[in-house]
Amino acid sequence: MRPHALAGAARILRRMTGLPKLNLESVPGVLGRIVAERAADYADVSADVGPARPAARRFEAALAGPGLALIAEVKRASPSQGAIALLDPAQAARAYEVGGAAAISCLTEPRHFDGNAQALLDVVAAVDVPVLRKDFVVHPAMLREAAEWGASAALLMVSVLHDATGAYLETAHTLGLDALVEVHSERELDIALECGARIIGVNNRDLTTLHIDLNVSPRLIRRARDAGFAGVLVAESGYRTPADLDTVRELADAVLVGTSLAGSGDLTRAARDLMAPT
Numbered sequence: 001m002r003p004h005a006l007a008g009a010a011r012i013l014r015r016m017t018g019l020p021k022l023n024l025e026s027v028p029g030v031l032g033r034i035v036a037e038r039a040a041d042y043a044d045v046s047a048d049v050g051p052a053r054p055a056a057r058r059f060e061a062a063l064a065g066p067g068l069a070l071i072a073e074v075k076r077a078s079p080s081q082g083a084i085a086l087l088d089p090a091q092a093a094r095a096y097e098v099g100g101a102a103a104i105s106c107l108t109e110p111r112h113f114d115g116n117a118q119a120l121l122d123v124v125a126a127v128d129v130p131v132l133r134k135d136f137v138v139h140p141a142m143l144r145e146a147a148e149w150g151a152s153a154a155l156l157m158v159s160v161l162h163d164a165t166g167a168y169l170e171t172a173h174t175l176g177l178d179a180l181v182e183v184h185s186e187r188e189l190d191i192a193l194e195c196g197a198r199i200i201g202v203n204n205r206d207l208t209t210l211h212i213d214l215n216v217s218p219r220l221i222r223r224a225r226d227a228g229f230a231g232v233l234v235a236e237s238g239y240r241t242p243a244d245l246d247t248v249r250e251l252a253d254a255v256l257v258g259t260s261l262a263g264s265g266d267l268t269r270a271a272r273d274l275m276a277p278t
């Protein structure tokens with residue numbers, strides 16, 4: 001059989017049997033704990049993702065333009081910071097939009113990030129820019145929900161999904177969602193590239209240790225471009241000042257920023273100040 005015929009057969013089989021089973025026991029550290037909790041949350045939920053939807057590609061289009069785009073994150077708490085700010089999600093998202101954000105990321109993980117479904121629904125209703133569902137996707141129903149709740153995109157983490165990343169990506173695309181495929185190492189980047197990701201995010205934060213290294217994004221973004229990747233590249237985590245962005249200004253299409261904006265007290269101004277040209 002030709003390779004694409006094999007891929008087609010695998011696709012049909014997957015539709016009949018659901019997505020590949022994830023090996024979450026192998027995910028280490030803080031991340032391992034969170035994904036185990038999320039998997040338990042969805043253990044009894046149907047894997048049926050419902051009807052296909054046309055691709056809108058709104059999230060991708062918002063980031064692809066010239067210059068560095070801002071994805072501003074509604075983040076009330078995190079494992080590394082604890083409580084960040086008691087944001088009203090709709091108000092925060094609107095403030096970010098006024099401050100020039102091209103897209104909003106909204107956490108829906110409840111235990112460590114103080115997110116929930118209502119926050120995402122409120123954000124989608126409050127802004128015109130596309131919204132990313134930020135969660136630890138470990139079950140296809142989480143993608144169905146993202147589409148039903150009006151998100152334009154969902155986060156897919158290669159550190160969690162490994163070999164199943166491609167199948168989850170395909171499911172997201174079938175549901176009309178863009179996917180931000182997140183990587184933190186050369187190995188993870190190669191998986192993202194192989195599975196046909198259109199938007200790749202490089203996380204400066206190692207989610208198993210929570211350690212931040214701002215050199216990770218420029219290093220892996222260069223590697224992606226050297227490999228011929230022509231899609232959207234996002235630098236993620238740890239950015240606090242315009243000077244911090246100098247390492248990715250000429251390399252990345254967008255930056256994803258949460259903590260430094262969310263904890264600033266004036267979200268519009270913080271977004272503007274961060275993105276001001278140096």
Ligand SMILES: O=P(O)(O)OC[C@@H](O)[C@@H](O)c1c[nH]c2ccccc12
Pocket residue numbers: 073075134135136182203236237238239256257258259260
């Ligand atoms: O708050 P920061 O350091 O600006 O980072 C934002 C975003 O990159 C971070 O929240 C994030 C990136 N990938 C994730 C995966 C799950 C939860 C959270 C994240």
